Every structure is written in C-alpha cells, then in structure tokens.
Amino acid sequence: MTQSVHVAVAVVVKNDTVLIAKRSDNQHQGGKWEFPGGKVENGESVETALQRELSEECGIELLSFKPLIKVEHDYGDKKVILDTFLVEHHSGLARGLEGQQIQWVSKSKLKDYTFPKANQVILETLLAIK
Ligand SMILES: Nc1nc2c([nH]c(=O)n2[C@@H]2O[C@H](COP(=O)(O)OP(=O)(O)OP(=O)(O)O)[C@@H](O)[C@H]2O)c(=O)[nH]1
Numbered sequence: 001m002t003q004s005v006h007v008a009v010a011v012v013v014k015n016d017t018v019l020i021a022k023r024s025d026n027q028h029q030g031g032k033w034e035f036p037g038g039k040v041e042n043g044e045s046v047e048t049a050l051q052r053e054l055s056e057e058c059g060i061e062l063l064s065f066k067p068l069i070k071v072e073h074d075y076g077d078k079k080v081i082l083d084t085f086l087v088e089h090h091s092g093l094a095r096g097l098e099g100q101q102i103q104w105v106s107k108s109k110l111k112d113y114t115f116p117k118a119n120q121v122i123l124e125t126l127l128a129i130k
C-alpha cells in the first residue's frame with residue numbers, strides 16, 4: 001500500500017478572481033493548471049507548509065486563511081491528499097518564482113482551464129460559495 005502525499009493547497013482569491021499556476025511539463029500532472037501549493041514536509045504543519053509554498057512559489061504572504069476542503073485522490077501512479085485552504089487576504093504581488101506561468105482568473109472562467117482530476121471537487125466547492 002502506498003502512502004498518500006499530503007499537499008497544502010491555496011485557493012487565493014482577490015475580488016472575484018482566483019490565482020492559478022501552470023504546472024511544468026516535467027512535473028506530475030504536468031501542463032495542467034493548479035492552485036499553488038506543495039508537499040507538507042516531515043514535522044511541518046499544513047499551515048506552515050501552505051505559507052512556505054506560497055512564499056517560495058509566488059512570493060506572497062498569507063494574512064488569513066481558512067479550511068475549504070480536503071480531497072483524497074488516487075491517480076494510479078500517486079495518491080494525494082489535497083488539504084485546501086481559502087485565502088482571502090494576502091500581501092505582496094504574486095509572481096511565478098519557479099518560472100511557472102501564473103494568472104488571476106475570474107471564477108466564471110475557471111472552467112476554461114484544465115486542472116488535475118482531483119481538483120474537480122475543489123472547483124465545485126469554490127463555485128458554490130458566495
Ligand atoms: N500544488 C498543487 N498540487 C496539486 C494540485 N492538484 C493536484 O492533483 N496536485 C498534486 O499534488 C502533488 C504535490 O504537489 P506539488 O508538485 O506542487 O508539490 P511541491 O510543490 O512540493 O513540488 P516538488 O515535488 O517539485 O517539490 C502533485 O502530485 C500534484 O499533481 C493543485 O491544485 N495544486
């Protein structure tokens with residue numbers, strides 16, 4: 001039995017837009033769009049991982065966040081638990097610090113982007129609020 005990878009994921013919202021980033025082709029689920037985030041390291045809390053990943057990947061500081069949904073998904077080659085938080089306040093200007101393309105997309109346009117399968121339920125949850 002393979003262990004699931006615990007991933008901290010941030011749905012950062014600004015007005016009616018959401019921050020998404022493109023996964024590079026050589027990554028797992030490469031070429032698809034994602035919500036920024038990454039693996040929780042040994043001994044690290046999910047909240048600390050969330051802050052660290054958003055700082056490392058996008059150069060922003062999270063000022064407040066709350067749990068949105070926890071999604072378990074088995075890709076066959078990899079099992080993930082996406083521990084997803086809604087981030088309503090941040091500081092700094094988001095940039096793709098790892099060379100990734102980033103975009104602020106209005107909620108109504110998210111359906112035009114291809115996300116990994118596990119993200120489907122996150123997207124539905126996000127669109128159901130407010
Ligand atoms: N960050 C992020 N990862 C996602 C999303 N959806 C999804 O299935 N994943 C999966 O979660 C796993 C871990 O994410 P990651 O690759 O960002 O981890 P990381 O930043 O620590 O990267 P690294 O492995 O290059 O060090 C990947 O297998 C990825 O395919 C998403 O919306 N955001």
Ligand SMILES: [Mg+2]
Pocket residue numbers: 036037038039053057
């Ligand atoms: Mg990442």
